[in-house]
Amino acid sequence: MTQSNVGVIGLGAMGLGIARSLQRSGFKVHVCDVRDEVVQAFAAEGGVACASPAMMAAACDIVITVVVNAEQTETVLFGDQGAVAALRPGSLVIGCATVAPTFAVELGQRLADKGLAYLDAPISGGAAKAAAGQMTMMTSGPADAYLKAEAVLAGMAGKVYRLGDVHGLGSKVKIINQLLAGVHIAASAEAMALGLREGVDADALYEVITHSAGNSWMFENRVPHILNADYTPLSAVDIFVKDLGLVLDTARTSKFPLPLSATAHQMFMQASSAGFGREDDSAVIKIFPGIELPKAQGKE
Amino acid sequence: MTQSNVGVIGLGAMGLGIARSLQRSGFKVHVCDVRDEVVQAFAAEGGVACASPAMMAAACDIVITVVVNAEQTETVLFGDQGAVAALRPGSLVIGCATVAPTFAVELGQRLADKGLAYLDAPISGGAAKAAAGQMTMMTSGPADAYLKAEAVLAGMAGKVYRLGDVHGLGSKVKIINQLLAGVHIAASAEAMALGLREGVDADALYEVITHSAGNSWMFENRVPHILNADYTPLSAVDIFVKDLGLVLDTARTSKFPLPLSATAHQMFMQASSAGFGREDDSAVIKIFPGIELPKAQGKE
Numbered sequence: 001m002t003q004s005n006v007g008v009i010g011l012g013a014m015g016l017g018i019a020r021s022l023q024r025s026g027f028k029v030h031v032c033d034v035r036d037e038v039v040q041a042f043a044a045e046g047g048v049a050c051a052s053p054a055m056m057a058a059a060c061d062i063v064i065t066v067v068v069n070a071e072q073t074e075t076v077l078f079g080d081q082g083a084v085a086a087l088r089p090g091s092l093v094i095g096c097a098t099v100a101p102t103f104a105v106e107l108g109q110r111l112a113d114k115g116l117a118y119l120d121a122p123i124s125g126g127a128a129k130a131a132a133g134q135m136t137m138m139t140s141g142p143a144d145a146y147l148k149a150e151a152v153l154a155g156m157a158g159k160v161y162r163l164g165d166v167h168g169l170g171s172k173v174k175i176i177n178q179l180l181a182g183v184h185i186a187a188s189a190e191a192m193a194l195g196l197r198e199g200v201d202a203d204a205l206y207e208v209i210t211h212s213a214g215n216s217w218m219f220e221n222r223v224p225h226i227l228n229a230d231y232t233p234l235s236a237v238d239i240f241v242k243d244l245g246l247v248l249d250t251a252r253t254s255k256f257p258l259p260l261s262a263t264a265h266q267m268f269m270q271a272s273s274a275g276f277g278r279e280d281d282s283a284v285i286k287i288f289p290g291i292e293l294p295k296a297q298g299k300e
Numbered sequence: 301m302t303q304s305n306v307g308v309i310g311l312g313a314m315g316l317g318i319a320r321s322l323q324r325s326g327f328k329v330h331v332c333d334v335r336d337e338v339v340q341a342f343a344a345e346g347g348v349a350c351a352s353p354a355m356m357a358a359a360c361d362i363v364i365t366v367v368v369n370a371e372q373t374e375t376v377l378f379g380d381q382g383a384v385a386a387l388r389p390g391s392l393v394i395g396c397a398t399v400a401p402t403f404a405v406e407l408g409q410r411l412a413d414k415g416l417a418y419l420d421a422p423i424s425g426g427a428a429k430a431a432a433g434q435m436t437m438m439t440s441g442p443a444d445a446y447l448k449a450e451a452v453l454a455g456m457a458g459k460v461y462r463l464g465d466v467h468g469l470g471s472k473v474k475i476i477n478q479l480l481a482g483v484h485i486a487a488s489a490e491a492m493a494l495g496l497r498e499g500v501d502a503d504a505l506y507e508v509i510t511h512s513a514g515n516s517w518m519f520e521n522r523v524p525h526i527l528n529a530d531y532t533p534l535s536a537v538d539i540f541v542k543d544l545g546l547v548l549d550t551a552r553t554s555k556f557p558l559p560l561s562a563t564a565h566q567m568f569m570q571a572s573s574a575g576f577g578r579e580d581d582s583a584v585i586k587i588f589p590g591i592e593l594p595k596a597q598g599k600e
Contacts, residue, residue, distance in 0.1 A: 216518075256590065266559070267559060
């Protein structure tokens with residue numbers, strides 16, 4: 001049996017997990033990233049190092065972009081040494097970045113014009129699930145894209161939601177997830193800030209809320225960062241400046257009001273302007289004045 | 301063995317569940333409510349009907365108030381035919397309404413001045429858990445109040461959080477839970493509204509979000525009401541006009557900003573002013589213009 005070749009562009013926490021999962025699933029995984037050291041490290045694990053997306057495309061019929069945003073997606077596909085010019089007709093691009101739905105729609109058309117298939121496929125679940133091949137994918141695209149993608153999706157994701165046969169629906173569902181995620185992180189910060197202001201024990205408050213109707217996935221996941229005073233960025237404040245920005249841009253196109261998203265976006269921008277943009281997104285609590293946050297000392 | 305007497309004032313969905321749970325736990329349960337028919341119905345189940353809180357207080361050393369707000373709490377305790385004047389010194393009042401923490405503190409002092417113990421004890425969990433004796437209680441108060449309350453709490457709650465020895469902490473944690481609950485309901489509505497506006501399938505969106513990081517207890521619980529077009533008020537829009545109002549009043553006392561709570565409060569007030577105040581709180585989605593909500597036809 002010959003191994004199928006697949007390319008992964010972008011070896012951040014998610015991309016590296018995807019690359020390893022695909023390798024474990026039996027694919028020959030070609031990788032590239034602006035950081036040469038992570039590319040070489042993955043090559044030492046049995047992957048194939050590529051100097052550019054164009055060089056990867058010469059060897060792969062399926063290329064997965066796991067970069068941060070639309071701008072980077074544009075660069076790795078259409079930029080100097082981008083993948084598209086080198087991909088054979090009939091090849092498939094799977095786009096995992098969180099991007100504006102309109103960008104996903106246009107990208108699908110631009111790739112179709114080159115004879116390439118596209119799957120709009122944002123991902124969710126975090127680095128641990130990516131490493132385990134158990135991510136969630138929010139996908140949409142034409143039937144032929146799904147046909148080509150089938151084995152690769154099975155190798156990288158635990159759950160693949162198929163949201164329709166047109167591009168953009170995957171990205172719409174992803175940004176709606178980000179709307180809720182962003183509002184919930186900001187609400188978690190607001191609730192914990194009020195508790196601290198009112199002299200409620202922060203650990204007890206976390207315990208009660210996580211067992212009550214006020215709970216959210218984000219409250220449960222992010223508030224421990226605040227309690228432990230650990231603002232190491234697993235996902236940064238500036239990611240939500242970007243993602244809630246995409247949410248608001250999408251709604252603005254049809255002049256649709258999103259009062260909570262707009263408020264949460266302002267909170268993340270306030271945190272970023274105050275110098276916390278590269279800290280963990282739970283650092284949005286630092287915008288609240290007049291409270292004393294838990295300190296690292298004395299915590300596990 | 302003689303049965304201990306305990307009184308429950310207010311036989312709404314929560315109060316009736318509490319009364320039945322206590323009866324099942326072996327208490328002789330005395331009840332009163334402004335609606336005589338529910339009092340008589342409970343008497344037919346073996347309870348003791350009381351014509352007024354004062355008449356209840358003559359027979360009970362423990363009285364539990366399960367009314368809607370501070371105003372009703374005031375009336376049943378201190379109003380005409382209120383319980384307090386008739387309670388024997390050393391008796392205990394357990395206050396379950398969601399009230400301002402400052403009201404709970406003052407109430408504790410006023411009852412202490414009469415020789416009565418008070419437990420600040422808001423409840424959470426909904427009617428089904430109340431009926432099963434499995435509610436969550438967020439409590440605070442002095443040690444002697446807990447001593448007197450012990451058997452009753454065990455008979456009515458699955459989980460009793462003890463948040464400190466001063467009144468108000470229970471109410472503070474409860475309103476912080478309501479802050480999150482209210483923001484999450486409004487955010488659920490905003491997210492579903494954007495999905496509908498963008499042509500995303502509403503059922504698929506619910507399925508994806510409930511398995512993703514954007515999930516919340518309220519999203520999972522309330523969005524099915526929207527999908528089924530069933531706005532029967534399990535908890536009404538006007539409850540969150542009140543509860544987020546309490547949250548904001550509490551923060552205003554110390555001039556503390558709560559941007560998301562303030563925004564969500566405006567959304568519930570907009571829904572109430574538009575005529576949806578007595579509908580289910582998920583009806584806050586009706587403030588979003590330019591979308592077509594799911595209809596009841598064709599749904600299970």
